[in-house]
Amino acid sequence: MNYCSHCGASGPVLEIPEGDNRPRFICKSCDTIHYSNPNIVAGCLPIWGDKVLLCRRAIPPREGYWNVPSGYLENGESVEEGAIREVWEEAEAKVTIRGVHSLYSLPHINQIYIHFLADLEDGQYGVGPESSETQLFSEEEIPWQEIAFTSSVFTLKKFFADRQEGQQNTHLGVYDYPKKDPSK
Numbered sequence: 001m002n003y004c005s006h007c008g009a010s011g012p013v014l015e016i017p018e019g020d021n022r023p024r025f026i027c028k029s030c031d032t033i034h035y036s037n038p039n040i041v042a043g044c045l046p047i048w049g050d051k052v053l054l055c056r057r058a059i060p061p062r063e064g065y066w067n068v069p070s071g072y073l074e075n076g077e078s079v080e081e082g083a084i085r086e087v088w089e090e091a092e093a094k095v096t097i098r099g100v101h102s103l104y105s106l107p108h109i110n111q112i113y114i115h116f117l118a119d120l121e122d123g124q125y126g127v128g129p130e131s132s133e134t135q136l137f138s139e140e141e142i143p144w145q146e147i148a149f150t151s152s153v154f155t156l157k158k159f160f161a162d163r164q165e166g167q168q169n170t171h172l173g174v175y176d177y178p179k180k181d182p183s184k
Contacts, residue, residue: 001025006032038110042082043070044118045155046095046125051136052159053125055090057148058132065148068115068155069093071130083116091134092126095119100170102158104151108177113151117159117168139163150175 001012009029016023017033025034045068046053054066069090073082080097087095095118104113127134137143139160147153151173158171 001034004030004032005034006030036110038107038112040073040079040082041070041111041113041151042073042079042086042116043068043113044083044087044095044097044116045101045159046087046091046093046118046120047098048120048123048136051138052142052156053087053091053093053120053134053136054142054152055128055131056133056135057130059130062148064132064146066143066146066152067148068152070113070115070151079114080116083114083118087118088128090128090131092128093124093134094121096121099168101168102151102155102171102173104154104172105174106151106177107174113155115151115155 003010004012004027007027007030009027012025012027012034014023014025017026053069055069056066057063069087070083071086071089073079077085083097084095087093098117098119100114101117102113102115104115125134142156147156154171154173162169
């Protein structure tokens with residue numbers, strides 16, 4: 001960090017603030033502590049009958065791969081509002097949320113995914129600007145080798161396992177990114 005976003009002074013320093021246990025950027029001019037926290041990604045797995053709605057990404061990263069409709073939560077919106085917005089932006093679909101389905105952490109890139117299960121209203125959907133295609137898939141039709149992110153794979157697998165057992169659970173997952181060996 002080269003400048004304080006609060007007062008504009010140059011050179012905030014990285015140190016552990018009094019009463020804290022982690023290094024933070026601190027502006028020595030105005031004493032503002034600059035916290036850096038994970039990003040929340042909100043989304044829904046829209047359901048219509050025995051099928052789920054997925055979107056083929058038209059943007060990086062993982063352009064051309066399928067994804068559970070989701071994206072970054074915006075300031076001023078609830079997680080539910082963000083998830084519903086993302087489904088509209090990616091699939092031009094309206095949904096009614098059933099409940100939280102999965103919380104999936106990616107600590108190595110500071111992201112937390114919150115995926116809801118949702119009913120696809122009227123079975124209607126389209127293609128939003130961030131998608132090149134949208135499609136309803138039965139479990140047997142899921143293109144598993146073309147799923148964009150581990151968070152989507154986790155959500156889909158847990159959904160189909162729950163459905164097989166006649167349950168609707170909330171699942172916790174984490175992607176343990178392989179750490180580099182410092183000796184190499």
